[in-house]
Amino acid sequence: MPTTVTAYAAPAADQPLVRTTIERRDVGPHDVRIEIRYAGICHSDIHTARGDWGPVAYPLVVGHEIAGVVVEVGAEVTRHAVGDRVGVGCMVNSCRECAQCQAGNEQYCLNGMTGTYAAVDRDGSTTQGGYSQQVVVVEDFVVRIPDALELDVAAPLLCAGITTYSPLRHWGAGPGTKVAVVGMGGLGHMAVKLAHAMGAEVTVLSQSLKKQEDGLRLGADHYHATSDPDTFTALRGSFDLIINTVSAVVDLDAYLSLLAVDGTLVNVGAPAEPLPVQVFSLIPARRSFAGSSIGSIAETQEMLDFCAEHGLGADVEVIGADQVNEAWERVLASDVRYRFVIDTSTLA
Ligand SMILES: [Zn+2]
Numbered sequence: 001m002p003t004t005v006t007a008y009a010a011p012a013a014d015q016p017l018v019r020t021t022i023e024r025r026d027v028g029p030h031d032v033r034i035e036i037r038y039a040g041i042c043h044s045d046i047h048t049a050r051g052d053w054g055p056v057a058y059p060l061v062v063g064h065e066i067a068g069v070v071v072e073v074g075a076e077v078t079r080h081a082v083g084d085r086v087g088v089g090c091m092v093n094s095c096r097e098c099a100q101c102q103a104g105n106e107q108y109c110l111n112g113m114t115g116t117y118a119a120v121d122r123d124g125s126t127t128q129g130g131y132s133q134q135v136v137v138v139e140d141f142v143v144r145i146p147d148a149l150e151l152d153v154a155a156p157l158l159c160a161g162i163t164t165y166s167p168l169r170h171w172g173a174g175p176g177t178k179v180a181v182v183g184m185g186g187l188g189h190m191a192v193k194l195a196h197a198m199g200a201e202v203t204v205l206s207q208s209l210k211k212q213e214d215g216l217r218l219g220a221d222h223y224h225a226t227s228d229p230d231t232f233t234a235l236r237g238s239f240d241l242i243i244n245t246v247s248a249v250v251d252l253d254a255y256l257s258l259l260a261v262d263g264t265l266v267n268v269g270a271p272a273e274p275l276p277v278q279v280f281s282l283i284p285a286r287r288s289f290a291g292s293s294i295g296s297i298a299e300t301q302e303m304l305d306f307c308a309e310h311g312l313g314a315d316v317e318v319i320g321a322d323q324v325n326e327a328w329e330r331v332l333a334s335d336v337r338y339r340f341v342i343d344t345s346t347l348a
């Protein structure tokens with residue numbers, strides 16, 4: 001028998017979230033049942049629920065920054081036990097057979113990884129996310145949250161953390177490298193903390209200097225306003241790596257001009273509109289423009305262990321479930337420092 005749990009769901013693209021109930025499947029041999037304690041609010045939740053990225057089925061429960069405790073395990077589960085502190089991020093399954101899954105890059109599954117919400121699960125049902133009391137997930141897609149991390153500050157690491165950690169690692173951020181982070185939001189504030197902890201020299205490029213004090217406190221060495229044209233002249237050719245977290249259209253050529261020879265600009269922000277680029281922003285300095293999507297399960301575990309070792313969590317504002325609609329409006333207005341996290345005990 002499926003279990004009925006309370007959740008906050010979007011009834012339609014243009015309606016506020018409402019308290020409702022959803023069913024979670026029985027725990028299969030390889031599943032774990034997680035009692036969700038905290039669920040982070042990611043900008044993607046809003047885009048998906050409002051149909052900005054294509055049609056979805058309603059009612060829809062979003063949330064892919066899940067931190068909780070294991071309350072039941074299937075007969076053949078070996079990776080987790082009842083009582084374990086665990087997390088679930090943006091994916092809950094993949095095909096496990098393609099070259100990318102075999103290589104441990106299940107986030108790039110050639111048959112499409114299964115998203116934590118609004119995706120068709122391997123059994124044909126639609127996945128429902130973390131704004132709920134419980135979730136049932138196959139054990140391989142559940143990660144361990146180290147004791148040194150509180151669950152509320154750990155929740156946003158499952159999307160914002162891994163989304164920035166993976167490209168920083170892939171493109172070699174570390175001592176002797178200069179990294180710029182564009183945007184000081186949920187993703188940006190984690191990119192600053194992580195790049196600093198990896199030993200890179202970190203510069204924040206933000207629209208204004210409003211969050212400068214925060215940026216420097218989180219580990220940035222330098223902070224510049226992109227509204228000031230002098231920023232682009234002063235920093236020309238400086239960076240080995242730029243992580244762009246902004247999900248709006250920016251002047252890509254201006255940012256590419258800030259890269260050193262062989263530098264890479266990686267977009268993790270996902271604007272719906274195309275980003276035009278002059279090829280001559282790339283050719284004369286062998287620059288690259290790239291994208292990156294979350295990280296593998298193994299890398300997500302590595303990121304959590306790294307965060308525990310360096311005492312890094314997200315900067316969060318914990319809210320009750322009845323504040324979610326208001327929180328969404330504030331996320332859209334960039335009025336959060338730096339991640340809302342729902343205390344899911346308030347769903348009871
Ligand atoms: Zn997200």
Ligand SMILES: [Zn+2]
Nearest residue numbers: 095098101109
């Ligand atoms: Zn695959």
